[in-house]
Amino acid sequence: MGNVAQQIIDSLAASGVQRIYGVPGDSLNGITDAIRTNDSITWSHVRHEEAAAFAAAAEAELSGRLAVCAGSCGPGNMHLINGLYDAARTRVPVLAIAAQIPSDEIGSGYFQETHPQELFRECSVYAELVSDPAQMPRMLRTAMQAAIARRGVAVLVIPGDVALKDADSSTLAAAFAPAPRVLPSESELRELAGELNAAGRVTILAGAGAAGAHDEVIALADRLAAPIVHALRGKEHLEWENPFDVGMTGLLGFASGYRAMEAAQTLLVLGSDFPYRQFYPEHARVLQVDLRGEQLGRRAQLNLGVVGDVKETASALLPLLREGRDRGHLEDATRHYAKTRRKLDELARPAKDGKPLHPQHVAARIDAHAAEDAVFIPDVGSPVVYAARYLTMNGRRSLLGSFIHGSMANALPHAIGAASLNPGRQVVTLSGDGGLTMLLGELFTLVQSKLPVKVVVFNNSSLNFVELEMKAAGFVTFGTGLENPDLAAVARAAGLAVLPRQVRYVFGGAA
Template sequence: MTTVAELIVEALADHGVRSIWGVVGDALNPVTDAIRREDRLEWIGVRHEEVAAFAASAQAQLTGDLAVCMGTVGPGSIHLLNGLYDAKKSHAPVLAICGQVPLPEVGTDFFQEVDNNRLFSDVAVFAETVTSAEQMPQLLERAVNAAIGGRGVAVLTLPGDIGGLDVAKGILPPRFVPPAHPAAASSAAIQAAADAIGADAKVTMLVGCGARTAREEVIALAEKLGAPMVLTIKAKEGLEHDNPYAVGQTGLIGNPAATDAMDDADILVLVGTDFPYRDWIPGGKTVIQLDSRAAHIGRRTAVTHPLVGDSQATLQALLPLLSSRESGRHLEKAQSHYDEWMKAQRRLAEPGHDETLLGRLRSKADNPDELIRPEAVAMAVDRHAGPDTIFTSDTGMSTVWLARLVPMSNNRRLLGSFNLGSMANAMPMALGAQALDRNRQVVAFCGDGGLMMLLGDLRTSVSYNLPATFVVFNNGRLGMVKLEQEQGGLQEFGTVLDNPDLAAVATAMGLSARRVTDPQDLDGAVSEALASRGPYLLDVVTNPDEIAVPGRTKPSQAWGFAIAKAKEHIVSA
């Protein structure tokens, strides 16, 4: 006979799932016991269920297929929520198997009882509870198909007295179906967009991760229109390399060349992006938006010509309708501006920058203690990382440095909590990525605040031989919050972190580790860390006052920053 738990585990292994993340306990004991007996599945027991959900979200984003995490009754399942929200907002197909009290106790306010169906109703495209063995395999099929087809989270709740029940003899195994085949937008909408573009208007493209499968078509469109291409952070991988039209990111993590390219355009072409920051999408433009999800059209800016369809199929139909034009001043200006800005960023990252005349003058204001500049850390990692490295990044300043200074070559991948914006995601996502392939290089850009939040799961990298490299930008601050406060004219408050020696902590937890405080030691330390064959933590003490100027600074922000700095100086004097 086959039990409910065994059916679930065997079906997931048959589908291709190779690891399941979670914390063992009570209601899910039949499931973990079935995993123990299934050679095709690896159980990775984490210290905190939030890590399990983040790791599964990372795996689903990297593979495009189902990933699985588990949380047991009540608090164990609740701990999954933050990572599952990341999966939801990243459109990652994740199955969460959650425990529940025994069926006779449901509704009695039993110890640890939580209404999972209600708890997960906002985060999940499917949330149901198995109440009898006869519901299997249909409920499992519905859950997995919803996650894959809806590109989201499915939650299957298993009461403690259900997992061990036998299913009926002779039932067919679960059948999981692939998502629908993508189609192009309507021919009438495509023709209208082509007519709107015309032959002379200045066009700028804003391209997101929804266009990653249309790389050739996106670049061909930029070439045909002489259009600079602004990439969202999630579009860096797959679209940044060997792309002469790319001019970086816009928004708070962006650069002035990208911002100006959008401001100067007559027509904005948005492809596969739900870029959320309205203030960074200029008004008064003709806007063409192409997205596979109709709900995304027009929710960030007014759209003149909507195109609902697959990016690749739609662009293949659009390109023959457009006439080629020579690269004009609009593109050349954006490219030149971006190149000059990048040169300035690279100069700032040079080890001897603060010893030059201009460097000494600047450092008196923003780096009086001669700490390591975070730009230098990012560029050192880029120099020594491999061409197929998977990068993960915490939300905040570490994402700024990665976005600006670490290019994504053809086979590099990039993960972060770029839609949810959670802290503490980089390390768990690196664990998930490394479990997919222990021979592939994985590098996490960790903020010190984010790492400390889920510090216990550094040990998971040791316990399960997950040889990721954790690069900590240790500025003793919640850096992005500090910047937000100062731009608003507020004195920095509540952002200082009283960190321990993070390298010593990592060493005590079984990782190789090194603490770097001298800029002259940085390059060698990064090389050593990335050459390590086991989990490694590189604790780099960086400048907390480094200024990441956004692509467009409002006068009020500049004035607020000056006022805040004056207040801080007076208080510290």
């Protein structure tokens, strides 16, 4: 029958899990030994548990399936927390196995004692302690289902001694991944159509909730004669083959997206939780479609909000909308976008001889040379700006990042998960020098796990975006300088291939 740890690993394998990211430790010995004897699941050893959680988050986002990470008791699983917060805010299904101290020592102030079920409560949809073998596999099944159904983090806390006890039964947990259709009621659809039919200038703001709904949103924009502004997480899903695209708004956006929203008499928000309230139009009527009812009206005062999947709702709404709308607003917005786009592209020109390359130019060249199905992963900070403005999506490329949690150092560990999931797919990081050096040890993970990630470092010897924020707020820049080593030499010492010096990109004079 085996022990509880073997039951957990066999259940995860039966649920389609292929790997577990983590760092081993004595309280995890039962789990890692069960992985050693299982042919379906591999142990993906990283150098820091934070990277394990980020890697699992990236795998879950790209695959849409449950991904798993693990940490040993006390400080081991505590290190997971930043990556788990990122997974929670991105709303991807991740299971974290948090090992605990011996069960008979809990509450005694024992060596490395923490209470993970409390520690992870805020960033999880489920966090519970397994204290008896009889609780398995039901608790594991409940944890997996919570992560999948609620698209979030589930944490299973298990003391090392409980993991080594004989399993109470031979039953395996199996997770289900339901795919329901979610539509507003008929009366809500008619009310929404009535609002749109009576509207003058309509602009669409679409986000990650529009994933898989590209054609339906395009058809809706065509019928409404509406320009489409995309949030950053909507870029991947809506930017390509879109004659209605007018770019982004917000802190990372540009004038055309802001203007298209500001000029709207009605704003239709589709699957977006765009957080910056100051960028919403002040006088427009706001209509919102979101799969999660709790999102409705969170960012702007609504005239109407409905719960529904964007793809299903757009399809059901289209036949109810009148045709023959005036297209002046759309044409004005797309002309302004073309003008704005030309100005942005002018910034991506090559530098003069002997001068450091412009980062915009580097981003544009990455875009030009990357594979048609590349996964791009920018670090939080200025690399996100360059990714948002100069990477082009085509329906096959992916763009990942810590776009909601906003954590430094996400690019390299996210890349570990992306490359582990798809070994043959090109994965490219746009790493900042601050972000890279924060989790520098994960370069060794790339080598050890033989992951062919392309790491591009924007090395300006500073926390550049923090400096920009300081200047914008009227502060003198302070505490943002970085004295970096020769990062190419570090990478070469780690065992990575490095471009020859004459073609290596240089920023701000720092090699």
